[in-house]
Amino acid sequence: MITHGEQGDLAFCRAGDESWTILRRGFRPYDDIIYHKERFYTLGNHGGLDAWDVSSSSPKRTVIAQVPPVLTGGRVIHKRYLVESSGDLLLVLRHDYFDDDANSPSQLHRTGGFKVFKLEERSSMNPRWVEVKSIGDRVLFLGDNYSVSISAREFPECSANCIYFTDDNGLDCSINTEWGVHDLGIFNIQEKTIQSCYPTESLRIIGRSVWVTPSL
Template identity: 40%
Template sequence: MVGWSELPEDIVEHIAKRLTFILDFTRFGAVCRSWRFVESKKKRLLTPQPPFLMHIMVGKDGGMIYNYYSLSENKKFEFTIPKTHGIKCVGSTEGWILTVDDCFKMLLLNPFTSAQIELPPKATLKDKFSRDHYSQEELWHLTVWKASLSSSPSSNNECVVLTIHGYWRLLSFARLGDEVWTPVDCVIQYFDDAIYYKGKFYALNVIRGVFWVDISINPSTILITNPIQEATTEIGYLVEWCGELLQVLRQMDLDMCSPGHQTLGFRVFKLDFSIMKWEEVKSLGHYALFLGWNTSISLNAAILPGINENCIYFSDIGHPLCIAKEILQKDIGIFYMKDKSIEPLHTGLTYCFHAPPLWVIPNP
């Protein structure tokens, strides 16, 4: 009997042509080396894929177990990638995520190809806070809150990674190949989100406003617009939508150091750069937003199966200093812009408050 690896390439390609789901391609390529070669060619021809809600756990053999919830299929999937480590995951740009393992090693990882890129060590992040009052586990979770990439590392060696890190939620960045993180001279602390928009990085503090992050010779932050409203019960996100820069405010009923919390609604604004003023957005049109620990994203729902238009998909907020057990009351759902209603998403994912799942767009 002919083995799988000995099947003629035209037959293997015929099988590959019938696959439309990226996780099926990942399993297909795991059969053997010859199938992996066909997979690498055909995967690039995939139609646009809707985001997955992804959570990572560590398996018994030390490999990373990826738990995915697919919106289009309303199913949970699980598979393990050996020789990958790290359980703290933040940021998600074109399928790449930033991971931190229990030895504080930091990597960029593409979970769909297993490609890894080493980043400067955590020890070079200048956090400016005393570690005496925190456990090793708490320090680990404080390493990075969010990360934003200037481009996909697989297509551009000039990729820059900007992180929000440490107790004070400061900014630092690194280019691929750097040996240390470069700190940004920040006039404020406690940044909520960051984005790479039209060739520049921007960072948000809901109470203080939006800042341009200058990463040239003397890295610094420069205020470009004042806050929409001083509100401590709102969490802010920056996202690009149809070429516009949006600020999305998530209204919460929460205790930031308790698993008990609930999303009440969202407010959406776009920035008019000509007068540097925020204008409220009542409709997202055919688009949907995906907010969470990932880099915030907007997608054309009209071309994606299983995605609702004019909606905001949100995942749990989490908090690094709440080393709690599994969250029983999940805060994952869909906010409908038209009538401001919220529909819970029952994903079947199990996670703790300090490590909630994040949205990932498949990128082969």
């Protein structure tokens, strides 16, 4: 399943299909897509979550959850991510602030922090997003291309209960900007602090940065 085109059309293609099938045209752009528990989940740019069953000739859409609480204090939601972690479906909200002391217009955009929600599903009530204050020993890697959760016990080089993020702001990632990608870091969920991914100042990256999961 993909979103494509300027209007964010939603389409899918099953094994053996000779062409893509359009599910929805771009009146409702999507922020993220994930395959979870044998269904595709799409996250609208307003925060609403839908589930899609495309196993039959007549794909079925189910509205799952409403928009979680909006951040307060003047913070702007820059991006929303879906990621599976220990069998749970998480929604991560990334908020920005604007740095008035920046030396370049491209540096005005900075990540201020994250909020994490878990989809709570009970038979006696409708699914809902519940805020998560800790993800334990898990580590989240978020980005435009793919988001993944790993265990810090299995990968002790990574910091537990943290979010590693890349710069996926379209303006900052343009090859025409002098500064290139600069908004990368590690967010500690418990302490609500951000530290650099690098021990020293690094050269700017031109173009979008992505996470790569090696297959060993």
